[in-house]
Every structure is written in C-alpha cells, then in structure tokens.
Amino acid sequence: MSPPPHALVIPYPAQGHVIPLLELAHTLVDRGFTVTFANTEFNHRRVIAAMADTAKHGGAAAAQLDRIRLVSMPDGMEPGEDRNNLVRLTVLMAEHMAPRVEDFILQSHRHGDAEPIMCMVADYNVGTWALDVARRTKIKSAAIWPASAAVLASLLSIDELIHRNIIDANDGSALTQGTFRLSPEMPEMHTAHLAWNCIGNHEGQEALFRYLIGGVRAVEGCDFILCNSFHGAEEGTFARFPKVLPVGPFLTGERDGKAVGHFWRPEHDACLSWLDKQPARSVVYVAFGSSTMFDTRQFKELAMGLELCGRPFLWVVRPDIVHGDVHEYPDGFFSSEDGGKGGGVVAGGRGMVVSWSPQQAVLAHKAVGCFVTHCGWNSTMEGVRNGVPFMAWPYFADQFVNQVYICDVWKVGLKAEADESGVITKEHIAGRVEELMSDKDMRERVEGMKKLAHESVKEGGTSHDNFDLFVQAMNA
Template sequence: MGPAPHALVIPFPAQGHVIPLLELAHALVDRGFTVTFANSEFNHDRVLAAMSSEKNGMALLDRIRLAAVPDGMAPGEDRNNLVKLTVQMKEHMAPAVEELVLRSRRADARGPITCMVTDYNLGSWALDVARRTGIKSASIWPASAAVLATLLSIPKLVQDDIIDSKDGSALKQETFQLSPDMPVMHTADLAWNCIGNHGCQAALFRIIVDGVRAVANCDFVLCNSFHDAEEATFARFPKIVPVGPFLTGERNGKAVGHFWPPEDDACISWLDAQPEKSVVYVAFGSFTMFDRLQFQELALGLELSGRPFLWVVRPDIGHGAVHDYPAGFLDRVRNRSMVVSWSPQQRVLAHPAVACFVSHCGWNSTMEGVRNGVPFLAWPYFADQFVNQDYICDVWKVGLRAEADKAGVITKEHIAGRVGELMGDQGVRKRTNTLKKLAQESVKEGGSSHNNFEMFVDAMKA
C-alpha cells in the first residue's frame, strides 16, 4: 500500500477565506489525506498565535502541517489593500508554492504532494503551478455560487454591453440578472468595481479574467454552498459543485483559523445565563469598518432595543474610534450585554439563547446563520455581501435589511425597530427553520453536499 494522498491547500490571505479552507483541509484528513496548509507568513503567525492562546488549541496541528509562504508585502504594510496584495502574491507566493511541491518529492516523510486545492480568489498562478508540476487541481470558491457565476459569465456580460471588456467598468446598465430565478446583480457591487481607484479596479479585473481562464482547466470547482440554497445557479452552472455549508471555524470544540483569540468561555458562559431566543448577536467579520457616527448609532440602537446583546467589537473596527462609545453607554448596558473582541461564532450561533444575528452578510457568516436557524438583520459592507443580503431578504426571506437614511446613516431608531420587528416575525422564524433543516440534511451522509464531497475525494485519490 502506497503513501496517503497528499493535498496542498492554499487560501487567499484573509480570515474569511482561511477559515473555510482550513475546515476543508480537516475534512480531507478525515478521509485519509495528508494535508499541507500553505498560509501567507503574516497570517500563519496570526493563526498560530490565536491557537496557542487556547487551552489544547495546538493539538489540532497534529492533523495538518501548516506551512508559511511570503505574500510580498512589507511588515506593517496595509494588507487590506486587496489589489496590491493580489498582485504581490503572484510574484512571491507562486515560486514558494512550487518549491513546496517539488521539495515534497525529494524529502518529505509525508510523501509527495499529489493534488492541490486552491482558493479561487488567488487567480491563475496557483493552478498554473499545479499544471506545471503535473498534480491534480481543484479550485474552491468560499462565497455564494451566484457571485462565482458572475465571474464565469464575464464574456457574456461583455457581449451584452453590461461591462467594459478592458477594465470591467459598468456601462449603461446598472443591474443584470443571469437567469430569472437568480438574484438581481448590481454592476457597482461587482468585486473589481468596489475596491480602490479605477486603476486598481482595472488591474483586479484582469487578474479575475485570467483566473476564469485557468479554472476552466482544473478538475473541480467546489463551492461552500448547498443545492437548495442556490438551486437556480447550480442548474445553470453545473461545473460549480456545492459541498457546504462547512462547519466553519471550529473543530472538536476548538476554534481554528481565527486571527484573534476567541473569548470562548466568557461568551458561552454569558449566553448560558440568558433566556432562550432573547439575545441579539452582533458581528461584522474581519473587514468591515465604521466611522465614529455609525459606530455610536449602532451602540445606541442596541441600547434602545432593550434586549440583551453580545457584540463583537474588533480592535480595528472603527478607524481608531473603536473605543469611542457614547458617553455612559457601557455602564448603562452592563447588566444586559457583553462586548468582546472576537467570538467563537459557530458556537454562539448554535446557542439556544441567540434570537437574531446583526451581520455584514459575509458568506461564512451567512452560511453559519442559515445552518443554525438564526434570522438576520442584514447590514452588508461591500462586494458580494450585497448579493448575500438579497438571498437573505428576498430569496430565502430569513431576514430584514438595515436601511440607511438620506444622510447614509443607519440610525439607532431604525436598528432598534428592525430588531424588534425581526424577533417578532413568525414567518421569518418558520422559513429560517425550514432552511436550517435543508442545510443540515445536505451535509449528512446521503445528502447532496456530502455526496459531492465524496465524489471529489475519490477523484483526488485516484
């Protein structure tokens, strides 16, 4: 019997990508694979630091070898500059990843790398490495299939004069629909049209176009979604294979892949003391930023709701204004609130005390809310999050929009009113429970996502 199949898994260097790809890596280990997980050096250090701060957190490293490769960014440089980061990765990560593959053939006790699973958002370079080294390849899209479908449809969007062929900028039409049963898309929300200046957008568009071409030649295109969530998209784009929703961010009760140490025990102990379906959970992922006014309106809206709340306030969430709470706010809400810097989100959403989720609608958060049957107050920040909001509010109808006033501010009165409306809406609650059941059935043995993943595993082993 030969060595186990050895998968190299490479995420895009952002937390919303590291977490689902690390779960996929663990799922491969469960099925007999050896796995090397290649993070950027910067994120490799952050993940290790967060895991080492947890009791027994490092034990998970017995399952997966974590490797670090350079992203080309200087120490202290802004890694939220996604365009520069993406360009630098191609120059610096690609040779390091290729050397990982070649070195595994020369001297690796775990055996040679036999296949690669790469984040779609890395662009074409990772799949080019797989082609040059002769290993099998799969690309995983860690967002909604509908958004991936827009990338695969770029030639048609150009042909229909919806976007410009040179830079992807919007032409006359502000919205489009790939099929009657799919969400309406806004050209302004396309990934390359909402990041940086025009030059940055054009550069990102060219990288995405190269990625679309490269993906056409890989063995599988996986997606962290499930058939019933996006049935129309999967029918129209059969190359996209749903294998989710992943149980992201947690393994055997331990958080994995986080950049900040979750405040596990404190969060769960506090939730244990709250009545069933009473708590408003508020979290905006690893990227959303607020100005001072909006941050304070959110705080006052949670206070005005009169309900207990668990609020995740990242250290960098407010451009330096993060600790600039309204005067006396923390004292006034102390007896019915908990404010933390990061939380074990999967465990929080699964807790019976949680009644609703005020969310930026990142796809990981969307799938976690769906999988746990928690209604949403949808508050997207950029790019695909607006499509996810459309799914939540218009297609699945498991949440309500947080809507800004004429000045562009989501007011405290609106926040409090929406929370009350959401928690009292039995129709939303019923639809949420139905979708939860479909999500959970898809990943059970015999479910559509489970079967798709097993098919993928068998092909990578062959």
C-alpha cells in the first residue's frame, strides 16, 4: 500500500493568513494527505501556545496534530524586532526561509523518507520565493490567495494598470486619484486602495510593489491558483480570471471546538456562556482583527457608541492592546470588580470585553445580530457564511475593497463614516447599529449569501468540485 501524499503548506506570517492556510491543511488531511505546515519561528510559538492540548505536551518544534506536522523556520528578523513592519518581514523571509525550505524538501527525498514531500501549497504572498523553490526541487505547486479574488485580480493586472496609465510603472503609485474597474462586472476600486498603496511609507510601498510583481511572475508557472472565496460572491471576477479557482469559504479558526491557527488563545467558554444568556439576534459583535489600532479618541468613541446603542455587545480587544495599556476606556465603562483593566463584563452586565474570541463559533451563535468589523477577508467570509449583517469599518490593505463588496455589491452591510475631523462618532455608531438590526431586506440578502456560501462547499458545489480537482492533480 503506497503512503499518503505529503504536502508542504507555507503561510504568510500574519494571523489572517495562518488561520485559513491551516484550515486548508486540515482539509487536505481530510482528503488523505499528510501535511507539513511551516510557520515562522515567531508565529509557530504563538500558534502552539494558543492550542491548549498541544501546549500541554511542551509545544515541541515538530509538534504533531492529526497528521499535520507543525514546523518552524527563521524569518530573518531579530528577537524583539517589529514584525508589523510587513515590508521588511516579507523581504527578509525570502532571504532566510527559502534556503531552509529547499533543504527541508530535499532532505525528505534524500534519506528515504517514507512520505517525501511531493507538492507545495504556498500563500501567494510568499510565492515569489516559495514557488521558485518548488520548481527547483521538481515538486508540484499551488498558490493560495486567502483574500478576495478581486484584490488578487488587481495584482495579476499590474501590467494592464500600467498600460492604462492608472499606476506608475516604477513604484505602483497612483497616476490619477479616482476609481476604476477591471471589467464592468467587477467591483469598483480606488487607486489609493490598491494593496501596495495603503501599507507603510512610500519607500516601503515601492519595495512591496516590486515584490508583488515578482509574485505575479512566480504564480504563472504553478499548477493551480486557489482562492478562499466562492463563485456566487465574486462571479464577475472569476469570469474575468478563469485560472483562479474558488475553493472557499473555509470554515476558519476552529476544528472540533478547538482553536486552529490562532496567535492568542480564544476565550471560548466565556464568550459562548455569555452569549447563551442573550436574546436571539440582539448582540452587537465587535472585532477588528489582529492588526487594527485606534488612537485614544477613536477607541473611547467606539466604547461610548456601544454604550449608547443600548444593546448587549461582545467586544474583542486584543491581548497586545489590553496588556500594553495602549488604549483607555471611558470612566465608569467597567464595573468596579473589573477595576477598569480592560476585560470582563461591562457595568450592568449588558456588554462583555474579551481579549480574543472563537470568532467562527461567535458568529454562528443565534444571539449575534450584527458584526462591527475591519472587513478582513476571513471576517467577511465568516460573517457571510453565518448570515450576519455588517457595519464595515476598514483599516488598510484589501479591507477597502471588501467594504465595497459588503456595502455596494452584496448590500449586506453599512459603512462606518467619519465626520469632518476624521472620527467615527458614538452617535454614528449607535445609529448604524440600529439600522442594521432593523433592516429586514438586508437580513434577507445576507441570508441569501449564506445559502450560496454553504451550497458552494457541499458536494457538487463549485468550491467543493474545484478542491477535488486540485487534490486529484496534486496526488497524481
């Protein structure tokens, strides 16, 4: 009997990438594969610590998890260096991880490994070097794009954008300030919101643009380009770019009630026990992902807006914010027993603040009535998959395009709009929540999207069939 096929999965080192790629790894295991999942050393430690069952066994560097072997490799950054500097992190990974990954693959073949690595699934954002390694080691390869197909389409269309005089050929900067479409059926995009134009400073944006051009060239030679989306969500984009195969939406972040790929341990029992006590569709769920940071004024305005709306709310304020005292809550926001430290039940028991949540389980809970979100793609797909309307509050990168989908294309959410001083006020927050909670037509539209999402991943659905096609090719 031949051994199961062995795949190497490499995520980009960000929370919104590690979670869906680890879910992809689990899905490959469901289809008979053995998987090696290669995180950076820094994120490997965080993932292991967040997985309680694995952590009990010491969190070894080569942890085993249901035929998924979790391994770590250096990212090239120094201890304590800011890994939110995505441009520097991206460049250093190419220099330091690529030779380690290549040697890792070759070693699996040299030493008579019973299950040598036969294929690679690389996050598109590490594809510039990872897919080159796959070619040199002569294994099959696929690129996985864990965000919207529309944003991927903008990367694949860089040459076209240059030809149309929309962006500069040297640094990708916008030549005109305004909107454009890649096809009439695709969402409108703004030149300032192209992925490389809304991260870091100009120097970093230019370096990122150059790196992304390399990524476009790299994926041209891989066997598959997969996307964590579904046909009904982005029909016009998939028609324009038929080589991009939708295989989502992934059920991200949780397997059998356990955290999958989280950097922090979710407060699972606390969140769900509190939600169980709330009326159906009454709770405002507020979560801004792993990177969003507000200034003190906006943070307080959000807190006061949640108080003003008069509805129960579950608010996720990340551990790095809570423990670092980055933000301050309004006076009296917490009951006296909480000591105002940024955790627990808000005064009166109407709200709850947690440092990290099991988001998939929360959005699936019957008590949740709307989702205040940064519009990260994982959050967007999780909200759609669970039929929850959105208050869309993008922060950077692809999130602005996702807001266009939510509010203008699918019409399943409302935009959070700032006043003339750049602040989204407490009155606006409370007003938007009331609109979302009372809009029956929007509820019907998001339920329709939910149905399309579920149909896509069932047997016979487009995403299910595409994933089967991919699996068969990798296993051939």
